[in-house]
Amino acid sequence: MSKKNNELMQARIQRVVDAINLKEPDRVPVIPQMNPHFVSNQAGLTQKQVWYNGGKNLRATIKVLRQYDWDLYPGVSQCGFGHFYDVLEIQNFKWPGAKDPNSRLPDNRPFQAVEGEWMKADEYEECLEDPTGFFLRKIVAKQNLGLAAFEKFPGVDKFAFMGSGMDLAAAFLIDKDFLKMVRKINWYKLKLLPLLITQKPYKRKMESLGFPLGGMGGGVYMASFDRISDSVRGMRGTMLDMRRNPEELKKLCNVLAKATLRSMDSAKSLYESDDSEGVPKICFIPLHRGANSFMNNKQFEEFYWPSLTYMMEGMIARGIIPCPFFEGGYSERLEFLADFAKKHKGKMIYWFHDIDMKQVKDMMGDSICIRGNIPASLLIMGTPQQVEDYVKQNIEDCAEGGGYLIDGAIAGIPDEAKHENVLAIERAVKKYGIYRK
Amino acid sequence: MTIMGFVEELVDLNEEAVRDQLKSRLDNGEDPIAILNDVKAAMKIIGDKFSEKEYFLPELIMSGEILKDIFDVLQPKLKEGAGGKSKGKIVLGTVAGDIHDIGKDIVRFMLDVNGYEVIDLGVDVTAEKFIAAVKEHKPKVLALSGFLTLAFDSMKEIIEKLVEEGIRDSLKIMIGGGTIDERIVEFVGADKYGDSAVTAVKLANEWMA
Numbered sequence: 261m262s263k264k265n266n267e268l269m270q271a272r273i274q275r276v277v278d279a280i281n282l283k284e285p286d287r288v289p290v291i292p293q294m295n296p297h298f299v300s301n302q303a304g305l306t307q308k309q310v311w312y313n314g315g316k317n318l319r320a321t322i323k324v325l326r327q328y329d330w331d332l333y334p335g336v337s338q339c340g341f342g343h344f345y346d347v348l349e350i351q352n353f354k355w356p357g358a359k360d361p362n363s364r365l366p367d368n369r370p371f372q373a374v375e376g377e378w379m380k381a382d383e384y385e386e387c388l389e390d391p392t393g394f395f396l397r398k399i400v401a402k403q404n405l406g407l408a409a410f411e412k413f414p415g416v417d418k419f420a421f422m423g424s425g426m427d428l429a430a431a432f433l434i435d436k437d438f439l440k441m442v443r444k445i446n447w448y449k450l451k452l453l454p455l456l457i458t459q460k461p462y463k464r465k466m467e468s469l470g471f472p473l474g475g476m477g478g479g480v481y482m483a484s485f486d487r488i489s490d491s492v493r494g495m496r497g498t499m500l501d502m503r504r505n506p507e508e509l510k511k512l513c514n515v516l517a518k519a520t521l522r523s524m525d526s527a528k529s530l531y532e533s534d535d536s537e538g539v540p541k542i543c544f545i546p547l548h549r550g551a552n553s554f555m556n557n558k559q560f561e562e563f564y565w566p567s568l569t570y571m572m573e574g575m576i577a578r579g580i581i582p583c584p585f586f587e588g589g590y591s592e593r594l595e596f597l598a599d600f601a602k603k604h605k606g607k608m609i610y611w612f613h614d615i616d617m618k619q620v621k622d623m624m625g626d627s628i629c630i631r632g633n634i635p636a637s638l639l640i641m642g643t644p645q646q647v648e649d650y651v652k653q654n655i656e657d658c659a660e661g662g663g664y665l666i667d668g669a670i671a672g673i674p675d676e677a678k679h680e681n682v683l684a685i686e687r688a689v690k691k692y693g694i695y696r697k
Numbered sequence: 698m699t700i701m702g703f704v705e706e707l708v709d710l711n712e713e714a715v716r717d718q719l720k721s722r723l724d725n726g727e728d729p730i731a732i733l734n735d736v737k738a739a740m741k742i743i744g745d746k747f748s749e750k751e752y753f754l755p756e757l758i759m760s761g762e763i764l765k766d767i768f769d770v771l772q773p774k775l776k777e778g779a780g781g782k783s784k785g786k787i788v789l790g791t792v793a794g795d796i797h798d799i800g801k802d803i804v805r806f807m808l809d810v811n812g813y814e815v816i817d818l819g820v821d822v823t824a825e826k827f828i829a830a831v832k833e834h835k836p837k838v839l840a841l842s843g844f845l846t847l848a849f850d851s852m853k854e855i856i857e858k859l860v861e862e863g864i865r866d867s868l869k870i871m872i873g874g875g876t877i878d879e880r881i882v883e884f885v886g887a888d889k890y891g892d893s894a895v896t897a898v899k900l901a902n903e904w905m906a
Contacts, residue, residue: 354796370845372796495799499755500762503710553803553893555753588875636846637880670876674846 265470272331273472273538276665280540280581280629282606284662288655288693289331290686291631291665293475293544293672296336297370299324301675308357308367314340318462325471327679329686332474334672335533336462347444349405352376352491370675377494378402381501384508390416391515399492406444409437463534477535478543478580481520484513484567486548495549502555502563513567521574542581542609545572546671551588560593569600576607583609583631587670590615594623601628613669618657621664630658633669634685639677644684651688659693666693703732707739708746710759712766719767729774736767737810744810748895754799757806783814785905786836790818790827791874792851797844800874800894804840807894813901824851824858831864837905839868840897841887844875852885860886869904871897 261269271286278285296317300310303320310317317339325333346359355371358364365372378399379387387394393415401411414431421427432438463473482490488509489498501509535541549555550564572582590597590612597610601624611631612620620630633654638647651666658664666689668674673682703722706714722732743760746752787808791801798820808815816834818826831839839859841852852872859865870887873896882890891897 369794370847372845374796495754496758499758502755503759553754555755556750559753559755635878635880636876637849637878640846640849641880641884670846674876676846676849 268470291332297675311342472536474535474539476533477541480531484516517567598624631665636674647684790822791820801842
């Protein structure tokens, strides 16, 4: 890396660090996240190519992203994931080009999650008694038919003896379905390896250009309530549980939050980005069901917020910066958000979608770094001038004293955003977002 | 036991009490139509509570669950055509490429309890399916839902094809969902954007009064 590019990179990282620490950097930082499909649209790749040709997508990502002057650049995700999804026979996603016609989307459609009721209401007791065993046998095995052998994973009685290894071997490790699965997973590893390796050249290339990677170094985690709603009980089931099985639901929320923190200490998540040195470890927490329209404040306070704040406090204790993404409207929740922010001054980022940014700044700007919120519709349909005006307004409303990061409102830069509108963001920042020369 | 009791229990979502009362009313030989009218009255109140932000999604889902139980019991006893008069037809769906259904389902519920006949085409609905449904049902209103940004283009294509078919002007078109906002209305050629199911009812009332 040239000296100049190294200095550029350090300056970019410092901007982000200062903003999170609620200090004024030299200018307002721009840290857009995105799905890979913005890049593929710009580069003329189909989304199927993103999913099945990691190398091609990486080269396209470098080519597209180097056109922009940002302060953090996203890692590459989903590159080549299609192969693993096929091997795992994933049932709760649909993606472009899937081998199984039931999971297959047309070549140029973004992947989508499929919600389902994977656990029945009367299975709470079994799940709470042995969450790991239950998830392995009943959720993992059903959501991923390639891992269906885990259905037979034995209960603790089969390996709670002095001869635990022999017992487990007899009960499971010599099972023919399990052995078949292991052979398949070996193939999966062969495919996974090149993917992980190809991320290295991406990082090297971006850093040599002075572009630091970052934004998800603390991984991607979900609020417990959302995990249950998205992929355990389904939203319908979870919301019925709020009335019919409220204690069990709350218990499972707590169990999952605790498990999340434990796993942060012991296991690496596939979604942790390989950040450049010195970039704060940010944990992206996309929130789904906590928004205004899903529940009232009393329900939010009872079911949604406690396990989420517990998890975020655990992250803060581990030096990770939680970055909840408040998708949808959260105007009714601002008191909760402000109270929590005040307890953890300068330790988090709140990323907003649809909110009065000035109101947020006034309420909690002295304790939290705010991120967002250029509307997707503006980046897709608007003119560069409209984008510039929007960014200017946000800077006027949020930038004072530091603590503001510019990003899109939903998942960063939307897939169909126009190149000239994305360029307008940095132009606006350089015009209006300078704290000091 | 009063009739108001049944409506109140239903509005309060007390499923056991509703089940007991339903059974005793039927055992007493009451006309299922009378019970159905009470159910409708209760659902209207639930819809109003949702509009007034007293009820939220958990309550709507719970009421849907109780309603399903009631209909399982009541349906065999009801004669054809007991549905009553609707305020008008609305065709609804999540547009092609998008499989999100939460917002659409809330809109359907709210339109339904406010007296509209809703033809719900489901999710990932193509222009061809919308056109066929519009031709078949001749609704006054078309409601397009979408959560992903790709929905912008899908909505545009659907409305363009309605124009090509010469049936665009027979309709009022409302759009809504996650990333949709006011800016999208003109781009896709719709009439109005609604930010909530309550707005959807308001627009339907304006258009079909």
